[in-house]
Amino acid sequence: MTDKPKFMMQTYINCTQDALWNALINADAFQHYDFLQQTATRDNDKVTYMMPDGTVTLYARDLEVTPKTKLVTTFEPTWEPDAPPSKITYEIAVEGDFCCLTVLHENLNNDPSDGTADGWVRSIAGLKTWLETGKPAHFGGAYLMEGM
Numbered sequence: 001m002t003d004k005p006k007f008m009m010q011t012y013i014n015c016t017q018d019a020l021w022n023a024l025i026n027a028d029a030f031q032h033y034d035f036l037q038q039t040a041t042r043d044n045d046k047v048t049y050m051m052p053d054g055t056v057t058l059y060a061r062d063l064e065v066t067p068k069t070k071l072v073t074t075f076e077p078t079w080e081p082d083a084p085p086s087k088i089t090y091e092i093a094v095e096g097d098f099c100c101l102t103v104l105h106e107n108l109n110n111d112p113s114d115g116t117a118d119g120w121v122r123s124i125a126g127l128k129t130w131l132e133t134g135k136p137a138h139f140g141g142a143y144l145m146e147g148m
Contacts, residue, residue, distance in 0.1 A: 004086075007105045007112040011124055012098045015131040020092055020099045021068045023127060033130040035122035035140035047073075060088070068092060075105065083109040101127075 013020060023029045027040035027047055034040075038057065040049045045062040056078055064072035069092050074085035086107040093100040103124060108116060122139040129137035 004106070005108040005111055007108065007117050007120060008103065009117075009120055009124060010100060010102045011128055012095070012100050013128045013131050014098050017068050017092060017094050017099055019131055020101060023131060024071055024090055025065075032136045033123070033126035033138070035119065035126055035138055037138050061085075063087070080109060 023033070025042075027042035030038065030040040030049070034049075036057075037052055038049050039052070040047050047060045047062075048056055049058040049060070050056050058078060059076040060073040061076070062071070062073055064070065071090045073088050073090075075088050076085045077083070084107070086105060086109065089102075089104040089106070091102040091104075093102075101124070103120060105112075105116065105120065110116065125139050126137040129135070
């Protein structure tokens with residue numbers, strides 16, 4: 001049996017562990033760094049992501065929460081309604097004044113080069129920039145979702 005594709009990236013962010021953790025779990029923070037300028041709402045363990053026009057793009061459900069160090073969620077895109085959810089793991093490690101953020105996206109239904117990798121690079125770049133500068137950062141635009 002062949003393993004499903006996965007994507008992993010890691011970056012260092014000059015911020016506190018609390019700030020990074022809050023940015024990952026607080027749905028209100030998402031709008032400051034998402035590359036598509038989406039917003040998010042949280043209802044207990046379920047997060048709903050929406051484009052600026054209100055179109056729902058994605059659902060995520062918390063599978064494992066270890067405060068300030070690990071968050072595991074589902075990834076349920078609305079553009080693939082019949083596909084099984086994939087899984088995202090965020091791990092935070094403190095290294096002096098920095099946090100090392102590792103993101104692992106597993107059980108993908110597509111090759112990461114089909115857009116998943118680009119989406120993650122843009123999203124994490126926005127997160128890093130927002131946490132380090134306090135200014136909203138969006139590395140993309142709605143045009144990236146055209147045709148989905």
